Amino acid sequence: MSYSRTATYPSRRQQSWGRNQNTARFVSPVKLGPVMHTILVALMILILGLIYLTQASGSAAYDYQASELDQKINELATKKADLEVENARLSALENVKNSEVAKAMTQPSSTEYVR
Amino acid sequence: MQQSRTITRSQFLAIALSIVMGLIVVRLFWMQVIQHQHYVALASEEQVKKLVIPANRGMVYAMDGDTPVPVVMNQQVYTLFADPTVVTEPERVAQVATEVAGGNLLVDDIPKVLAEGKQQKSMYRVLAKNITLRQAELIKAKKLKGIGFQKVSKRVYPEGDLAAQTIGFVNNEGRGQYGVEQQLNDRLMGKDGLLKSVTDVANVPLSIGKDNIRKDAVDGENIVLTIDRNIQSKAQEALLAGLQRSGATHGSVLVMDPRSGKVLALADFPTYNPADFTKVTDERVFRNVATTEPYEPGSVLKTYTVATGLDKGVMTADTTFYNTDKIQVEDRTITNALKGVTGTISMQTALNNSLNTGMVTIAQKLGDGSRITRGARDTIYDYFHNRFGLGERTGIEIANEQKGLLISPEDVEGNAVRYSNMAFGQGLNVTMMQVAAGFSAIINGGTYYSPTVVEGVYKNGNLNKENNSKAKPAVISAEASAAAKEMVHQARAGYTKDDLPGYYVGGKTGTSQTLENGQYISTQTIGTYLGFGGDDSSAKYVIMVQVSGKNMNLEGNKHAMPIFTDISNWLLGYYQLQPRA
Structure with a gap:
């Protein structure tokens, strides 16, 4: 009596999955050649490059904003300093002494200080 | 038959290309590996900019009562x-x-x-x-x-020329010159910051570099002076008016708080506006006379001799001596400027009339009673130099302070004649600042305060006070100080009735000869006045005035004292001191 195999089963060693695992193997009918591989790698590099450039130029844009803000701060600080100088000039003793208010003041005949 | 080896064209091309490629590889290796650092440096020079972030120089403030006000x-x-x-x-x-x-x-x-x-x-x-x-x-x-x-x-x-010689100015290189600008240059200057960054063509720093550095600048400190702008202004005004009255061409005023050593005003004439320092032709105008120009102060130093005698217990105001208007010291005869107050007189009378003979008598009493011995000279030197600080820099924060010259008894020239002269303010070179600081100790109860012009630092709207004055207590006893103060008060009372009534004011005149080529000349004298004022409880201020002019005989009582009186009477009102009823 002879038996014939109706199906070929790979040995367990040849299987890359273990027992009791439900697995399905998909084998794509499309095969990529070396040219396609090269193109895909080049595309990936291109995309990565674009991403890098976008990020880099994005941070540069922030740098310009920061620089403009710095400039604005400097301008405002200069204006503030100018106003402080003007304030100091206006309240300088010589100006106070020569002001109309000071000129209109009179000398008291006698003074008493309250403690 | 010999077969010749021929190279096909494609082989030749391959070899040629290989050689070219090889050369390129070698060149690239040379540039990228061997000369890597060189090219990195070149690129960095081109792309990375070092920008200095300049530090702001600190401002200078004066006081207006208790409030700092900017003067620089x-x-x-x-x-x-x-x-x-x-x-x-x-x-x-x-x-x-x-x-x-x-x-x-x-x-x-x-x-x-x-x-x-x-x-x-x-x-x-x-x-x-x-x-x-x-x-x-x-x-x-x-x-x-x-x-x-x-x-x-x-x-x-x-504030224009206010306290110009105390403040100084900043030259075109950004360095302080004269006054506190020079002396405190390091504190005022701050430290520049640094920005090292990759920049674009417009020098805008970009954050893409990995070696960017940002070190913020540290601004200079804002220094607050003890100078009160109101007192300073009054001192300048009174000095100018006094010089116009007398015709003197040079003058200086120093106002100090004797209870702390704080200098309240330092006025000099001629003066200048620091904003226009380039227009000044005479360098002397920049100098702060009170700290940088030692001179013989003359009879104002009699207050020192009296204080020394009182503290050593060799005299009181009522101690008498016989005045003949001259006194012999070794081979020299010393005479009085004012003659006629002769006979048995008190030390108070001697001080009132500024008699040199009285001061030489005190110096003799510090010795064996009739001679200015080495012991007397040591005592005078100890008081004048060690206790009152004459002949030494006070340490005030004004550039180019001079120490003057006070000859020690150890020196050959420190003989009895020298010390007899020193007893009435000659034979020594001292600054107004030294004299005023020592005088403050004499009338404040006996504590010497080293003078200072720095009140503190102004930061974030707050005045952080510093204690720059060093106190040296008990340089004379409180009793001796009170007695000396009263004698100086009496000395002034005998000269003038111009003080506001109800206050306690004292002072001493000084008229000093000037030296030319080592010889005293009779055609030029410097007028000085040194005094204090306040209420009965304590002296609130010490004022020292000096007036001079080329070939002018200026006197302490006629030309310097009116300036003192003007400022003193104004200060009594400024401090709102209540006169005694």
């Missing part, structure tokens, strides 16, 4: 320049510049200057200096071609 500030100003090769509308440039920055223009005929510049192919012509940000903005708004601005920081002095 910083202002960003602009220099307006033109590139004549680019300017297209010279007439319009002239019109705008004249309208907006008329007072700051450096050239009268702008179109002419621009035309000349264009002819000479010059690309830089300064049209105006020190224009403000607002003026610069107005000019920028006109969008003139070929016009540019350079930003510079400048010191401004809102």
Whole structure:
């Protein structure tokens, strides 16, 4: 009596999955050649490059904003300093002494200080 | 038959290409590996900019009562320049510049200057200096071609010439000169920061570099002076008026708080505005006379001799001696300037009349009673030098302070004649600052305070006080101090009735001869007055006045004392001291 195999089963060693695992193997009918591989790698590099450039130029844009803000701060600080100088000039003793208010003041005949 | 080896064209091409490729590889290896650092440095030089972040120089404040007020500030100003090769509308440039920055223009005929510049192919012509940000903005708004601005920081002095010799100025290199600007230059200057960064063509720093450095600048400290601007202003005004009355050409006033050593005013004439320091032709005008020009103070130092005698217990105000208007010291005869107050008189009378014989008598009493012995000289030196600080720098924060000269008894020249002269203020060189500080100790109860002009540092709207004055207690006893103070009060009372009634004011005149080529000359004297004022509880101020002039005989009582009186009476009101009923 002879038996014939109706199906070929790979040995367990040849299987890359273990027992009791439900697995399905998909084998794509499309095969990529070396040219396609090269193109895909080049595309990936291109995309990565674009991403890098976008990020880099994005941070540069922030740098310009920061620089403009710095400039604005400097301008405002200069204006503030100018106003402080003007304030100091206006309240300088010589100006106070020569002001109309000071000129209109009179000398008291006698003074008493309250403690 | 010999078979010749031939190279096909494709083989030749392959070999040639291989050689070329090989050369390129070698070259690339040379550039990228061997000379890596060199090219990195070149790239860095091109792309990375080092920008200095300038530190702001600290401001200087004076006091107005208890409030600091700025006397030296910083202002960003602009220099307006033109590139004549680019300017297209010279007439319009002239019109705008004249309208907006008329007072700051450096050239009268702008179109002419621009035309000349264009002819000479010059690309830089300064049209105006020190224009403000607002003026610069107005000019920028006109969008003139070929016009540019350079930003510079400048010191401004809102109070003009107030305390000019105490403050000093900043030269064109940004370094302080004279006064506190020089002495405290390191504190005022701050430390510049650094920005090292990759920049674009417009020098805008970009954050893409990995070696970017930002070190912020540390601004200089804002120094607050002890100078009270009201007292300073009054001192300058009174000095000027006094000099006009006397005709003297030079004068100085020092006002000090004897209870702390704080200097309240330091006035000098002639004076200057630090904003215009380049216009000063005589360097002496920059000097703070009270700290940098030692002189023989004359009879004001009799207060020192009296204080020494009182503290050593060899005399009181009522101690008498027989005055003949002259006294012998070794081979020299010392005489009085004022003659006729002869006979048996008290030390108070001697001080009132500024008699040299009385002071020499005290010096003798410090010795064996009839001679100014080595012991007497040691005692006088100990009091004058070690206790009252004469002949030593006080350590005040004003540049170029001089120590003067006080000859020690150890020195051959420190003999009895020298010390007899020192007893009435001659034969020594001291500064007004030294004399006023020592005098403060004499009348304040006996504590010597080293003088200071720095009250503290102004930061974030707060005054952080510093204690720069060093106190040396009990240089004389409280009793001796009280007795000396009363004697000085009596000495003044005998001279003038101009003090406001109900206050306790004292002072001593000094008229000193001047030396020319080592010899005293009779055609020129310096008038000095040294005194204090306050209420019965304590002296609130010490004032020292000095007036001088070339070939002028100026006297302490006639020319210096009125200036003291003017300031003293004003100060009594300024301090709101209640007169005794």
